[in-house]
Amino acid sequence: MSELIQLDALGPKGPYRTANRRTVTDVSGVPVAELSLVPKLYVERSVAALHKARVMPPEERAAALERAGRAFANETINGLSVEDYQHAVSRVAGMPISVVRAATRSIERAAREAFRGTQRARPEGAVSDWHDPATEHGHAVWTRRGDVFAVLAPGNEPEVHALWLEVLALGYRVAVRPSQREPLTPHRLVTALREADFGADQVVFLPTDHAVADEIIRDADLAMVYGGDSVMRKYSQDARVLPQGPGRSKILLSGDDDWSSHVNTIVDSVSHYGGMACVNTTAVFVEGDPTPVAEAIAERLSAIPSLPPEDAEAVLPVQPLDKAEVMERFLLDHARGTTARLGGDGIVDDLGDGSAVLRPAVFQVDRPDAPQTAIELGFPCVWVAPWSRDDGVEPLKNSLVVTAITRDEALIDGLVNEPTISNVYLGDTPTYWMRPGIPHDSYLADFLMRSKAMIRDGRGSGREGDGDQAGDLYPDAVGPITR
Amino acid sequence: MSNHADPVLDCPVDQTPDPRELIEAAMQWHFDPETGSPFWLERAKTLDFDPCQDVHSFADLRMFPNVVDDLRDVRVEDLIPKGYGPHPEVAGVFESGGTTGPPKRVIMLKDWMDRLMAFTMRDMDSRGDPRDVNWLSLGPSGPHLFGALASWESRLRGGVKFAVDLDPRWVKKCIRDGRIDEADRYAEHLIDQSAFLLETQDIGIMITTPPLLERIARRDRLVELINRKVRVLFWAGAHMDADTRHLLRTEVFPDVDLRGTYASTMVMGGTVERPGLTDGDPWVFDPFSPYISFAVVDPETGVEVAYGERGQVVMNHVSKNMLLPNNLERDLATRIKPLPGTMGDSVADVSPVPVFDNETVIEGVY
Numbered sequence: 121m122s123e124l125i126q127l128d129a130l131g132p133k134g135p136y137r138t139a140n141r142r143t144v145t146d147v148s149g150v151p152v153a154e155l156s157l158v159p160k161l162y163v164e165r166s167v168a169a170l171h172k173a174r175v176m177p178p179e180e181r182a183a184a185l186e187r188a189g190r191a192f193a194n195e196t197i198n199g200l201s202v203e204d205y206q207h208a209v210s211r212v213a214g215m216p217i218s219v220v221r222a223a224t225r226s227i228e229r230a231a232r233e234a235f236r237g238t239q240r241a242r243p244e245g246a247v248s249d250w251h252d253p254a255t256e257h258g259h260a261v262w263t264r265r266g267d268v269f270a271v272l273a274p275g276n277e278p279e280v281h282a283l284w285l286e287v288l289a290l291g292y293r294v295a296v297r298p299s300q301r302e303p304l305t306p307h308r309l310v311t312a313l314r315e316a317d318f319g320a321d322q323v324v325f326l327p328t329d330h331a332v333a334d335e336i337i338r339d340a341d342l343a344m345v346y347g348g349d350s351v352m353r354k355y356s357q358d359a360r361v362l363p364q365g366p367g368r369s370k371i372l373l374s375g376d377d378d379w380s381s382h383v384n385t386i387v388d389s390v391s392h393y394g395g396m397a398c399v400n401t402t403a404v405f406v407e408g409d410p411t412p413v414a415e416a417i418a419e420r421l422s423a424i425p426s427l428p429p430e431d432a433e434a435v436l437p438v439q440p441l442d443k444a445e446v447m448e449r450f451l452l453d454h455a456r457g458t459t460a461r462l463g464g465d466g467i468v469d470d471l472g473d474g475s476a477v478l479r480p481a482v483f484q485v486d487r488p489d490a491p492q493t494a495i496e497l498g499f500p501c502v503w504v505a506p507w508s509r510d511d512g513v514e515p516l517k518n519s520l521v522v523t524a525i526t527r528d529e530a531l532i533d534g535l536v537n538e539p540t541i542s543n544v545y546l547g548d549t550p551t552y553w554m555r556p557g558i559p560h561d562s563y564l565a566d567f568l569m570r571s572k573a574m575i576r577d578g579r580g581s582g583r584e585g586d587g588d589q590a591g592d593l594y595p596d597a598v599g600p601i602t603r
Numbered sequence: 604m605s606n607h608a609d610p611v612l613d614c615p616v617d618q619t620p621d622p623r624e625l626i627e628a629a630m631q632w633h634f635d636p637e638t639g640s641p642f643w644l645e646r647a648k649t650l651d652f653d654p655c656q657d658v659h660s661f662a663d664l665r666m667f668p669n670v671v672d673d674l675r676d677v678r679v680e681d682l683i684p685k686g687y688g689p690h691p692e693v694a695g696v697f698e699s700g701g702t703t704g705p706p707k708r709v710i711m712l713k714d715w716m717d718r719l720m721a722f723t724m725r726d727m728d729s730r731g732d733p734r735d736v737n738w739l740s741l742g743p744s745g746p747h748l749f750g751a752l753a754s755w756e757s758r759l760r761g762g763v764k765f766a767v768d769l770d771p772r773w774v775k776k777c778i779r780d781g782r783i784d785e786a787d788r789y790a791e792h793l794i795d796q797s798a799f800l801l802e803t804q805d806i807g808i809m810i811t812t813p814p815l816l817e818r819i820a821r822r823d824r825l826v827e828l829i830n831r832k833v834r835v836l837f838w839a840g841a842h843m844d845a846d847t848r849h850l851l852r853t854e855v856f857p858d859v860d861l862r863g864t865y866a867s868t869m870v871m872g873g874t875v876e877r878p879g880l881t882d883g884d885p886w887v888f889d890p891f892s893p894y895i896s897f898a899v900v901d902p903e904t905g906v907e908v909a910y911g912e913r914g915q916v917v918m919n920h921v922s923k924n925m926l927l928p929n930n931l932e933r934d935l936a937t938r939i940k941p942l943p944g945t946m947g948d949s950v951a952d953v954s955p956v957p958v959f960d961n962e963t964v965i966e967g968v969y
Contacts, residue, residue, distance in 0.1 A: 133854075138846040139844075139846050139849070140844060140846055158846065159844055159846045161817050161820060161851070161855075164817075164820070165820070
């Protein structure tokens with residue numbers, strides 16, 4: 121592309137181009153876009169405008185989301201056709217274009233389903249609108265915990281942006297601070313939302329330097345922040361912040377099934393999304409001898425060709441060569457003492473244009489609690505570990521997803537009851553399985569909403585002694601107050 | 604009063620001396636054992652050149668070592684040229700912010716203050732700034748030039764100066780120690796104080812710092828009061844980026860003449876942004892030449908960069924009061940062609956030496 125794509129900030133008064141712009145380059149270092157970085161003052165004023173904005177009625181939100189999703193996946197936005205957009209994301213993020221295309225469709229679907237999906241998280245005892253007749257005699261109403269939500273978004277894969285659409289669906293105003301690595305997707309999505317009748321004061325796109333990112337969180341009511349362990353630690357005590365950490369998804373192969381029929385699912389779970397997502401499998405635990413499993417995974421993964429990301433057949437991620445080499449050194453340093461089944465001599469495949477494919481890696485560790493099983497990297501990289509029934513759930517803790525190929529009911533109970541495991545999939549289900557309306561890491565609404573008691577007309581308040589429950593159950597408590 | 608001062612050093616405040624004549628006269632004055640300050644006469648012994656013989660031009664000022672670090676512990680009496688006699692009229696002692704260690708201090712004599720004020724008044728008159736309006740200084744007084752200049756200026760233009768004081772060193776200490784909350788509460792306290800004045804008093808001219816101005820911008824009521832009452836709003840004492848400035852001018856304070864200044868204790872003065880700049884223009888500051896002059900150099904080589912290129916700012920102060928040549932500031936700026944008759948360069952788009960955000964995230968997918 122000869123002309124750089126302009127990624128303006130999208131504030132409450134419209135697009136905003138700053139003097140301070142960051143060049144976004146592709147994996148070969150070729151400039152692709154210019155991102156307007158807004159100063160603190162702009163962030164403050166934008167978030168203040170979100171606080172003052174009206175709440176859109178639910179049906180308007182649902183309709184606008186659906187329209188925006190359709191436009192995102194089909195129309196020319198900011199001068200980019202869908203194909204232009206997908207090509208640019210693929211080149212900038214080094215993500216296989218087939219993954220970008222699939223993500224485009226997922227975002228369209230997520231936008232269509234967002235409103236309905238959020239309603240599935242509503243407690244059975246709560247209604248979504250206080251006008252509901254149920255509130256006349258006392259009922260719970262599902263209400264927002266705040267007005268303005270901030271997302272400090274990651275840039276690893278476009279589909280992460282499907283999640284915060286639910287926040288809009290629930291009536292929050294949303295400020296998206298994009299990753300400087302891949303700002304194209306949130307820019308396109310926010311533009312589409314604003315063109316689909318979400319007012320400019322309903323959803324804003326605020327690219328900033330790191331120093332300003334905390335201002336967005338400070339000024340919003342609630343925030344979601346993506347990052348590694350350091351980000352998790354930073355925000356773990358802040359009830360207003362929902363940190364989204366490493367996925368460390370895992371597969372368990374217990375001995376009561378033939379593992380060889382599940383190799384496809386394992387390989388897919390490792391390499392889908394180019395291995396760049398939190399739902400990609402980081403470790404596989406094998407009851408019995410893990411060696412043949414590790415070898416089979418390695419054999420399958422080794423057959424994947426090295427291709428530039430925009431090639432329709434590409435499966436593996438591509439990074440600038442220097443970054444790829446840093447990644448390789450990190451991997452090999454940390455893999456010491458393990459047995460390499462694939463990638464032991466390195467994972468960098470130089471494409472000759474300044475970029476390099478990150479080839480898959482399979483390493484076998486000798487204990488289920490080997491620290492390597494927690495190392496999640498942004499390419500297909502999997503640690504294969506031995507596991508026995510005596511080890512139980514312990515090595516499977518701290519996982520976004522555990523796919524367990526087992527018939528052991530007690531073990532399944534253990535996985536479902538384990539608080540640090542977000543999702544449990546049984547049988548031949550890849551760890552990346554996701555559906556609108558089914559929680560990704562609990563329902564986001566669990567964080568966004570609360571139930572508020574409401575009663576209208578004073579009926580059933582216990583004052584008339586008409587046999588209401590509260591009066592019957594707590595006569596002493598109610599009595600003195602009403603007398 | 605003064606011994607053998609070249610008349611060029613004492614020229615009327617409404618005249619601009621020839622740069623070369625000023626420099627040569629200043630060298631004779633500061634390095635003559637009869638008239639020079641103990642500070643410079645002592646340092647002259649360590650110079651490998653003779654200022655009186657060798658220093659004639661702006662470029663020659665670069666021969667001097669940067670002496671500003673010595674200003675952290677020298678007695679201020681030793682900074683006064685002996686030619687002023689035993690009882691020169693003093694305008695004040697002023698100190699740096701203390702960002703980089705113990706504060707540096709200078710002593711400003713009345714004759715220099717008069718010259719600086721004449722320059723400032725000329726500048727304000729040329730822009731049609733009001734007289735006989737009250738000033739509000741929301742910023743440091745104490746040992747800092749910031750509040751003192753506002754006091755002198757308001758007195759000269761009529762009107763009274765209201766003040767809300769700020770101790771910048773305490774704020775810096777809080778931030779350095781990670782006590783961000785405390786710095787935050789202190790700053791909000793200052794804004795609260797300024798609100799009383801803005802609500803009840805007629806304020807026509809206001810001067811504050813960029814961080815405080817940004818805080819004010821978050822309070823709708825104060826923004827409204829300032830737009831209604833204040834004609835000219837100066838900010839000083841810290842940097843402001845071009846995008847913030849644009850927002851402040853166009854969205855927050857559209858009814859106020861908002862003006863940036865570029866000043867340093869180490870040149871005993873400062874300057875206001877060039878009049879008539881529009882948004883696309885570089886944000887230019889012209890120094891009070893030839894007394895205060897700027898150069899823009901490559902931080903690695905020390906060689907002057909080309910016009911339009913960015914580099915680190917070198918400042919000089921040359922007057923009868925003081926000689927502070929060749930001081931490399933911790934600012935980056937674009938080198939700009941000076942106004943005709945100016946010594947050295949103008950500078951634009953001044954920013955702090957940047958801190959790059961190049962953390963290398965390897966582990967994890969985010």
